[in-house]
Amino acid sequence: EAQVTQNPRYLITVTGKKLTVTCSQNMNHEYMSWYRQDPGLGLRQIYYSMNVEVTDKGDVPEGYKVSRKEKRNFPLILESPSPNQTSLYFCASSVGLAEITDTQYFGPGTRLTVL
Amino acid sequence: QKEVEQNSGPLSVPEGAIASLNCTYSDRGSQSFFWYRQYSGKSPELIMSIYSNGDKEDGRFTAQLNKASQYVSLLIRDSQPSDSATYLCAAELSGGSYIPTFGRGTSLIVHP
Numbered sequence: 001e002a003q004v005t006q007n008p009r010y011l012i013t014v015t016g017k018k019l020t021v022t023c024s025q026n027m028n029h030e031y032m033s034w035y036r037q038d039p040g041l042g043l044r045q046i047y048y049s050m051n052v053e054v055t056d057k058g059d060v061p062e063g064y065k066v067s068r069k070e071k072r073n074f075p076l077i078l079e080s081p082s083p084n085q086t087s088l089y090f091c092a093s094s095v096g097l098a099e100i101t102d103t104q105y106f107g108p109g110t111r112l113t114v115l
Numbered sequence: 116q117k118e119v120e121q122n123s124g125p126l127s128v129p130e131g132a133i134a135s136l137n138c139t140y141s142d143r144g145s146q147s148f149f150w151y152r153q154y155s156g157k158s159p160e161l162i163m164s165i166y167s168n169g170d171k172e173d174g175r176f177t178a179q180l181n182k183a184s185q186y187v188s189l190l191i192r193d194s195q196p197s198d199s200a201t202y203l204c205a206a207e208l209s210g211g212s213y214i215p216t217f218g219r220g221t222s223l224i225v226h227p
Contacts, residue, residue, distance in 0.1 A: 042219040043159070043203065058214050090158055104215075106158035 002027045004107035006091050012113045013081055021076045021110050023091030029105075031094040032074040033058065034066065036087040037109075043090070049074055081114040088112075119206050121218035128225055134191040136221050138204030141185070147207040148180055150189045153220065154200045162202075163189065194225040 004025045013019055025032065033048035035058075045058030049068040063085055065077040074093075078085060091107040118141045128134045136150075147166055151159035163178040165171045165187065171178045177190040187206075191198055204218040 040219065043205075043217040045214050048214065059216070104161060106160070109158050 002105070004091055004093055004105050006089075006107040006110050008110060009108060010111050012115065014115050015082055016080050019078050019081060019112075021078075021089060021091075021112070023074045023076065023107060024072050025074075025091075025093040025105070026072065027093060027095075027105070028071065029093035029095055030071070032068065033092050033104075034064070034074070034076045035090045035092065036060065036085075037090065038087050046076070046089075081112075083114050086112060086114050119204055119216050119218040121202075121204050121221045123219060124222040125224050126221055128194050128223070130194060130196060130225055130227050132194050132225075134194045134198065134223055134225065136189040136191070136202050136204075136223065138187045138189075138218055139185055140187070140206045140216075142206070143182075143185065145182075145185075145206045147215075148178070148187045149205040149215070150176075150178060150187075151203040151205060151217075152198075152200045153203055159203055191223075194223075196225050196227055199223055199225050 007022045030051050034046040035043045037043045044060045046060055046064050047055055047058050047066040049055045052068050052071050055066050055068055068074055089110045092104045094104045120139045150163045152162050153159040163176055165178040165180045168180050168182050175192045179188045201220040201222050203220045205215045207215050
């Protein structure tokens with residue numbers, strides 16, 4: 001089954017404790033991205049990657065890191081989480097440059113709470 | 116600030132009626148526009164994409180784009196209770212930026 005998976009789905013942590021949210025897709029997609037969704041603010045892109053070893057900032061990259069060492073995986077790293085990073089996070093993938101947002105598939109989401 | 120604006124709603128329509136969802140965008144360079152549906156607690160799923168002025172139909176859904184007015188809409192004909200969800204409008208601002216900008220979404224309620 002074609003899908004984007006994220007782990008964990010739910011996470012409660014404390015300020016300053018490094019964490020990683022994993023994202024994996026099995027569709028051989030070139031393009032992957034991370035979003036956060038907050039009430040009243042909608043979906044905002046954090047980082048995106050157009051291919052292995054190619055990443056770039058989205059609209060709200062501060063406090064986040066990403067890596068793309070393999071085509072299928074795009075982990076989101078919070079080196080020192082803070083309460084303002086409490087949010088619902090989505091990973092997404094698309095076929096490639098010509099169809100980036102047209103065929104964007106979203107993962108199930110990770111609800112993160114930072115105390 | 117490049118923005119995509121939507122009325123947050125809720126928009127309430129009776130079953131069988133036409134639901135009309137609207138979206139405006141600020142960047143005249145925008146080339147690609149999308150409508151996503153998001154059920155509560157779930158991830159967004161793409162309903163329609165539109166790139167040219169005019170209408171695009173897919174089943175009960177019609178997307179309309181007017182670049183001169185910087186306006187995108189989504190019509191849902193014969194609305195069903197299962198259409199009750201939040202509808203997100205998105206635009207790839209400045210064409211080729213690879214950073215889609217989402218509106219805050221409109222909540223649609225279809226009551227029997």
